[in-house]
Amino acid sequence: MRKLSILILLAVAFIACNDKSKKEDLKTKKVEKMEISNKDKVVALLKSIETGAQEPAGYINSNKYIQHNQGVADGLAGFGAILGTLAEVAKTNPAMAPKVNTVRAFEDGDFVIAHTEYNFFGPKVGFDIFRFENGLIVEHWDNLQEIAVKTASGRTQTDGPTELTDLDKTEENKTLVKNLLNDVFMGANPNKITDYISTEKYDQHNPGVKDGLAGLGEALGALAEAGMPMVFEKNHIVLGQGNFVLSVSEGIFMKEKVSFYDLFRVENGKVVEHWDTVENLIPASEAKNTNGKFNF
Amino acid sequence: MKDIIKKYTFKEELELEFEILDLAKLFKSKKEMMTKPHRAQFYHILIIEKGKGTHLVDFNPIKIENNTIICVPHNSVNKFDINGVYKGKAILFTKSFFCRNKYDTQFLHLSRLFSDLYSVTKLEFNPKISNLSILINAMETEYLRESDNAKFHILYNMLHIFLLQTEREMRKQGYVELKPSANLDYLVMFKNVLEKNYKTEKSVSAYASKLSISTKQLNKATTTLLDKTPKQIIDERIVLEAKRLLSHSSQSIKEIAYKLNYEEPTNFIKYFKKHTNSTPSEFKENIKK
Numbered sequence: 001m002r003k004l005s006i007l008i009l010l011a012v013a014f015i016a017c018n019d020k021s022k023k024e025d026l027k028t029k030k031v032e033k034m035e036i037s038n039k040d041k042v043v044a045l046l047k048s049i050e051t052g053a054q055e056p057a058g059y060i061n062s063n064k065y066i067q068h069n070q071g072v073a074d075g076l077a078g079f080g081a082i083l084g085t086l087a088e089v090a091k092t093n094p095a096m097a098p099k100v101n102t103v104r105a106f107e108d109g110d111f112v113i114a115h116t117e118y119n120f121f122g123p124k125v126g127f128d129i130f131r132f133e134n135g136l137i138v139e140h141w142d143n144l145q146e147i148a149v150k151t152a153s154g155r156t157q158t159d160g161p162t163e164l165t166d167l168d169k170t171e172e173n174k175t176l177v178k179n180l181l182n183d184v185f186m187g188a189n190p191n192k193i194t195d196y197i198s199t200e201k202y203d204q205h206n207p208g209v210k211d212g213l214a215g216l217g218e219a220l221g222a223l224a225e226a227g228m229p230m231v232f233e234k235n236h237i238v239l240g241q242g243n244f245v246l247s248v249s250e251g252i253f254m255k256e257k258v259s260f261y262d263l264f265r266v267e268n269g270k271v272v273e274h275w276d277t278v279e280n281l282i283p284a285s286e287a288k289n290t291n292g293k294f295n296f
Numbered sequence: 297m298k299d300i301i302k303k304y305t306f307k308e309e310l311e312l313e314f315e316i317l318d319l320a321k322l323f324k325s326k327k328e329m330m331t332k333p334h335r336a337q338f339y340h341i342l343i344i345e346k347g348k349g350t351h352l353v354d355f356n357p358i359k360i361e362n363n364t365i366i367c368v369p370h371n372s373v374n375k376f377d378i379n380g381v382y383k384g385k386a387i388l389f390t391k392s393f394f395c396r397n398k399y400d401t402q403f404l405h406l407s408r409l410f411s412d413l414y415s416v417t418k419l420e421f422n423p424k425i426s427n428l429s430i431l432i433n434a435m436e437t438e439y440l441r442e443s444d445n446a447k448f449h450i451l452y453n454m455l456h457i458f459l460l461q462t463e464r465e466m467r468k469q470g471y472v473e474l475k476p477s478a479n480l481d482y483l484v485m486f487k488n489v490l491e492k493n494y495k496t497e498k499s500v501s502a503y504a505s506k507l508s509i510s511t512k513q514l515n516k517a518t519t520t521l522l523d524k525t526p527k528q529i530i531d532e533r534i535v536l537e538a539k540r541l542l543s544h545s546s547q548s549i550k551e552i553a554y555k556l557n558y559e560e561p562t563n564f565i566k567y568f569k570k571h572t573n574s575t576p577s578e579f580k581e582n583i584k585k
Binding site: 228 | 429430431432433434436437440441442
């Protein structure tokens with residue numbers, strides 16, 4: 001804040017000089033010196049996977065970058081290596097050229113959460129979480145899933161509102177999601193579902209589930225009848241800003257150990273929209289780093 | 297000397313001696329070991345959704361086909377087909393996992409699914425319509441859960457139900473089982489005693505006296521039920537062991553003869569040739585192919 005006010009003071013002083021060329025100089029200087037938000041850094045970093053821009057890699061702490069994607073090696077070198085592999089693949093198959101379109105992003109303390117459409121070894125949708133220390137990225141988690149050709153609700157896995165609202169309700173909304181997980185998904189009070197999810201509107205972006213509470217019930221029922229109920233075993237973190245809340249959990253889905261990333265949109269104290277990705281866990285023996293998928 | 301044939305026991309770090317695994321992944325990761333003759337110290341249930349090739353259980357060929365369930369008793373020597381396709385699930389469990397009491401032991405011992413009184417059980421199974429599918433899904437889901445007080449008991453009970461339902465399927469598919477009778481009791485007792493003593497004791501009368509019955513009674517029991525004399529059953533058991541030992545390369549024929557209580561290797565070679573139409577070394581060569 002102090003930097004910014006100094007800049008403004010300086011600006012006033014220069015304008016007073018009424019020197020046109022100096023004013024131009026100042027404008028560029030101002031842009032350089034303005035603090036870029038952590039969120040903007042993340043969006044720029046992710047976009048650089050597509051564009052190959054070099055600067056955003058500088059937002060990563062080169063001495064400390066703890067990688068939780070179990071398929072990528074630790075450190076900045078690991079990030080570089082995966083970009084190298086992507087470029088190699090794209091060379092032989094232009095359809096595999098990386099594409100990155102971050103649809104929504106928000107911040108919670110030192111964490112930045114991004115929801116992104118990728119062409120990353122094929123079309124994928126992903127959530128990325130970055131942790132910052134002193135303005136630099138020091139840690140990364142993600143959860144990717146292939147983009148479905150057809151979805152049960154007709155919505156895509158990423159469309160819908162992106163605007164951050166209700167910034168004063170962050171804590172309230174995070175508590176709502178924590179209680180939803182605990183009571184409904186972990187089973188402490190399964191009948192409380194309507195206390196948390198709106199009975200009027202529940203826009204669904206999970207490709208296998210229809211809109212509304214009825215859609216959710218139908219999908220979960222079909223799984224249970226087939227002998228493979230969805231099991232939420234542990235919640236690792238709940239992050240949110242305003243109307244958007246992301247939960248990171250682990251459990252069993254379709255007879256596989258998975259990580260669940262669920263993004264909820266909250267409106268007037270009820271969940272009204274849901275996006276998610278479900279990724280199979282890689283056994284520790286096959287992981288490229290020892291940081292674990294979670295460990296927030 | 298202890299390692300007579302390559303034996304595979306359950307991984308020690310496993311708290312449960314039960315696994316339900318993706319068969320294709322298992323076959324891919326352990327192909328080298330699995331395609332050599334090896335004796336597994338656990339029961340296998342192979343649920344084949346897509347399959348091709350010839351699987352060997354105790355040197356008997358079993359055709360691997362789509363939509364089948366194959367039950368393999370513990371201690372038998374398995375050889376997976378190196379060119380085979382194995383897609384589906386594998387359920388593996390030990391005797392100590394399943395046998396919580398004498399009824400379980402009896403069930404596992406006598407069930408047509410795993411009993412050595414019969415040929416290996418291979419059933420047809422349509423995963424799309426079979427109620428076994430739900431149980432398989434449920435076992436897989438339960439198996440992945442974090443351990444708690446209930447996990448072992450739930451898996452044990454689900455396995456029990458699975459085996460009972462599989463037995464029912466088996467009966468529907470026309471597998472005939474021996475009916476309970478005094479003769480069956482004698483046969484089962486004879487098999488048990490034989491299992492413990494076949495390396496040292498080869499005479500029929502010795503077994504009859506161990507069972508406190510006459511050789512005539514024993515003879516009647518085995519011929520009525522299996523159409524085999526007690527002598528034939530003893531010979532089959534010795535030959536099977538010889539084959540199992542021969543299929544593992546580290547032991548010489550002389551050593552194997554000694555293991556089976558033949559003081560003269562030539563006697564063993566003659567005996568083996570008489571029952572299998574090939575010499576031990578010919579058999580050893582063939583199995584490696």
